[in-house]
Amino acid sequence: MLKKTLATLVLGTALLGAGSAMAADYAIDTEGQHAFVNFKISHLGYSWLYGSFKEFDGSFSFDEKNPEASKVNVTLNTKSVDTNHAERDKHIRSGDFLNVDKHPTATFASTSVKSTGEGTADITGNLTLNGVTKPVVIAATFVGQGDDPWGGYRAGFSGNTTLKLKDFDIQKDLGPASQDVELIISVEGVRQ
Template structure:
């Protein structure tokens, strides 16, 4: 009897320990709680803002062990939108994103390093315009908890700077426009 009780206790402990591991989430694109935005200087006089409207992603997260977190995002480059049809057409061309040849951009994390309370550096491989380069996203946990519909959510924001030439974007936009800031904000719904 004691052996059966110990075995049941061990099994229960193993199950509870498994629940303490990172949870898997789906980025809530459908509810419009996720954004992949960017900004770049326009000739040094103002900022040009844009977004990608078609993307998907998943992540694993455990606030007690952020180093075990992972994220994967895939976006359709043709979904770029800067609120100007002719500019968007040019950005989709071979001068910039070359969407006919490279219709998808991806990010796959390779490491997460905690940098403070609710902040981390997320290192990963970004594939854009057919080029894969390591990037570091400065990430911040915005919140985690139950939602009004019986689900569980976690929200993050992150930023990184990308040099256009690193991704074979050779169009010269002038000295003030050599880098673009990528701004990501999303909620995920636990699976």
């Protein structure tokens, strides 16, 4: 159950594609809640448990003509995990999982962007979660861009990646069907 660190993960999403005619910097619109860092993990192999991180911040740069020059940075508040169940959320925040008292944030910083097709890219970056930094790859898709009703300009991306819990020193054994967590990210950035 990771974070915007995945937040990263997340935001990695913001680097592909088809969009503005020149390089630009964007702030991820968390204030208007037009960005999400969600996750899902199998519950005993019988169903899916879904959750999200409610508090994160980040930015990305995007150059349609040179997407490989794009960058993504995200910081996630691990205490903001929400699975719609207070006792479970308390357990996820504990030392069994995210250890939020010791590691209150998770971060994602892109290191490279590689176009994989029209409007898609792999965003590689360093995810720091639970005090462990590992490279991850986010499969990102350009959603769209253009003027907004408030006089700004926006660009949006989606992305996903799968993390192995043990790679981030999360040792709680949830059974064989629950070793990996999928991050599902959607970001909309406002051009600065």
